[in-house]
Amino acid sequence: MAGEIISPASLLNLIAEIVEMPLNAGVFKKDCADLTRRVCLLTHLVEEIRDSKPIDSAASSSLISSENDWWSDLVAGLQAAKRLLSSAARFHARDSSDDAAKRISFQFQCITWRLEKALSNLPYNLYEISDEVGELVELARSQLRRAMQRYGSLNSKNLSRALSEPMERDAFSNVKIKAEEEKPESISETVHFSEEKKQLRKSSSISLAFYLSKDADTDRLDKMVTKNTDESKKSDKLTIPVDFLCPVSLELMKDPVIVATGQTYERAYIQRWIDCGNLTCPKTQQKLENFTLTPNYVLRSLISRWCSEHNIEQPAGYINGRSRNRGDMSVIRTLVQRLSSRSIEDRRNAVSEIRSLSKRSTDNRILIAEAGAIPVLVNLLTSEDVATQENAITCVLNLSIYDNNKELIMFAGAVTSIVQVLRAGTLEARENAAATLFSLSLADENKIIIGGSGAIPALVDLLENGTPRGKKDAATALFNLCIYQGNKGRAVRAGIVTALVKMLSDSSSHRMVDEALTILSVLASNLDAKSAIVKANTLPALISILQADQARNRENAAAILLSLCKRDTEKLVCIGRLGAVVPLMDLSKNGTERGKRKATTLLELLRKACQ
Numbered sequence: 001m002a003g004e005i006i007s008p009a010s011l012l013n014l015i016a017e018i019v020e021m022p023l024n025a026g027v028f029k030k031d032c033a034d035l036t037r038r039v040c041l042l043t044h045l046v047e048e049i050r051d052s053k054p055i056d057s058a059a060s061s062s063l064i065s066s067e068n069d070w071w072s073d074l075v076a077g078l079q080a081a082k083r084l085l086s087s088a089a090r091f092h093a094r095d096s097s098d099d100a101a102k103r104i105s106f107q108f109q110c111i112t113w114r115l116e117k118a119l120s121n122l123p124y125n126l127y128e129i130s131d132e133v134g135e136l137v138e139l140a141r142s143q144l145r146r147a148m149q150r151y152g153s154l155n156s157k158n159l160s161r162a163l164s165e166p167m168e169r170d171a172f173s174n175v176k177i178k179a180e181e182e183k184p185e186s187i188s189e190t191v192h193f194s195e196e197k198k199q200l201r202k203s204s205s206i207s208l209a210f211y212l213s214k215d216a217d218t219d220r221l222d223k224m225v226t227k228n229t230d231e232s233k234k235s236d237k238l239t240i241p242v243d244f245l246c247p248v249s250l251e252l253m254k255d256p257v258i259v260a261t262g263q264t265y266e267r268a269y270i271q272r273w274i275d276c277g278n279l280t281c282p283k284t285q286q287k288l289e290n291f292t293l294t295p296n297y298v299l300r301s302l303i304s305r306w307c308s309e310h311n312i313e314q315p316a317g318y319i320n321g322r323s324r325n326r327g328d329m330s331v332i333r334t335l336v337q338r339l340s341s342r343s344i345e346d347r348r349n350a351v352s353e354i355r356s357l358s359k360r361s362t363d364n365r366i367l368i369a370e371a372g373a374i375p376v377l378v379n380l381l382t383s384e385d386v387a388t389q390e391n392a393i394t395c396v397l398n399l400s401i402y403d404n405n406k407e408l409i410m411f412a413g414a415v416t417s418i419v420q421v422l423r424a425g426t427l428e429a430r431e432n433a434a435a436t437l438f439s440l441s442l443a444d445e446n447k448i449i450i451g452g453s454g455a456i457p458a459l460v461d462l463l464e465n466g467t468p469r470g471k472k473d474a475a476t477a478l479f480n481l482c483i484y485q486g487n488k489g490r491a492v493r494a495g496i497v498t499a500l501v502k503m504l505s506d507s508s509s510h511r512m513v514d515e516a517l518t519i520l521s522v523l524a525s526n527l528d529a530k531s532a533i534v535k536a537n538t539l540p541a542l543i544s545i546l547q548a549d550q551a552r553n554r555e556n557a558a559a560i561l562l563s564l565c566k567r568d569t570e571k572l573v574c575i576g577r578l579g580a581v582v583p584l585m586d587l588s589k590n591g592t593e594r595g596k597r598k599a600t601t602l603l604e605l606l607r608k609a610c611q
Contacts, residue, residue: 008050052128073118116144358398381417438477451487475515488526517556524563555595
């Protein structure tokens with residue numbers, strides 16, 4: 001993925017190149033200046049990611065794919081921003097058509113949406129993001145959201161128009177980028193860049209629909225570039241028949257289905273279109289009389305035959321002209337039907353099998369959701385049968401790992417039932433309920449809903465009284481929820497500070513010091529939390545950690561102390577007497593960038609307080 005190809009250091013170079021690009025002096029002057037300014041705000045974020053060490057958490061590691069997804073979106077958005085700014089800088093209204101201006105304007109809209117989406121999925125729990133940088137990220141997001149409102153939303157009408165108007169052969173045909181303008185860090189990046197330029201010139205199959213797709217990350221673009229480059233070596237004249245391409249993704253179909261209007265689409269894309277609440281056919285804009293998706297076996301057979309004749313690898317999902325997933329889908333649909341059986345034993349066995357399938361692969365998670373399992377599983381969360389409830393909450397957790405399923409789970413009203421399991425389920429069910437809330441809360445809009453559902457007091461109870469694994473799951477979920485300012489007060493009122501401070505000094509909870517400090521550093525910007533932390537007599541424990549603990553814990557301790565003391569001379573004098581000066585001096589010289597900043601600021605405040 002893009003996160004594996006582009007390192008934080010390379011991304012910083014890309015941001016620097018964007019910021020230094022000459023601005024358009026004509027029609028798009030404001031758009032270019034605004035986009036450049038917003039990109040510049042991301043510099044400190046990428047610097048902290050470069051310098052930070054990943055936080056070790058069982059719940060976080062199980063969801064590491066979410067890290068890759070947001071990074072892919074950020075990299076792809078910034079790469080597209082650079083190309084667009086180059087294109088816009090060379091745009092001249094007198095020499096260009098109205099359509100060209102509209103296309104550039106729409107591309108500004110697309111990139112704004114992509115960057116905001118990336119930042120909204122930023123997994124704060126995986127990095128040591130300081131409060132100051134967090135505020136910069138929120139500033140960038142709010143500016144991007146305002147820009148999206150000004151450009152207009154990416155609704156079904158806009159998307160349908162994009163589907164009917166594919167991009168030009170070269171979406172940035174006015175841009176002539178010289179090789180020396182790019183400075184890739186490796187040979188592989190050089191090849192990747194040149195191939196991408198060639199592909200944009202040769203192919204007309206990259207549509208705005210693909211550009212807007214949640215799956216349109218750099219990894220897929222790389223695969224498309226590699227595949228088409230290999231195929232072009234076989235035959236420059238070989239083109240895929242238009243009827244074999246999905247009108248939404250413009251990719252060779254692997255599971256073509258017919259909708260009520262008679263149009264054929266790739267199943268996954270049209271299903272997503274319908275799941276988003278659209279009632280019309282994307283291509284014709286006719287109202288869909290029903291949402292039945294009928295397999296187009298004839299077209300599937302033709303695609304398979306064409307691939308064989310031209311010695312082209314068949315789309316993933318085909319074996320000898322048959323869909324690899326078709327048999328799996330049949331089994332999954334049967335299992336989903338059994339979830340509603342009157343027999344308790346039948347339901348228990350079905351949900352157990354779905355739990356096993358949902359654990360194995362992303363493909364299974366997609367198929368299970370497409371089979372309509374999510375609303376039924378949510379209903380089973382309130383089952384009186386213990387085994388059924390445990391398996392159901394684990395299924396929902398596994399399904400939530402796939403990003404597109406998060407929205408379906410929230411739409412099914414799952415949060416209330418998940419919180420009920422968190423309060424009264426078995427230990428295993430409570431742990432998995434906490435992990436599920438963490439997974440769902442990765443989407444910012446869900447933080448608000450979950451925070452207002454009563455989940456936070458139940459998570460604090462698990463943090464205090466759960467098993468070691470349960471405590472870690474609760475800590476991870478609470479950290480993510482408390483990133484949203486409105487949830488900090490709820491957490492304080494639920495008694496989170498008392499539980500966290502106890503972890504700092506309780507020898508039986510020594511493994512949770514890292515998590516406790518991380519959450520306290522997030523809470524410390526809240527006035528109620530700050531007051532509670534001081535009342536709990538936390539300063540001696542923080543100084544002790546500052547003197548002798550691990551590097552990351554020392555940095556978090558310094559961050560908390562800075563939040564507590566920066567406007568309070570009495571507390572500054574107090575931490576000075578407790579022996580903070582020497583370890584702060586050491587941290588200011590030998591810590592990471594974040595640790596150095598916190599320690600240096602505290603030392604300066606201490607110096608002024610002494611004067």
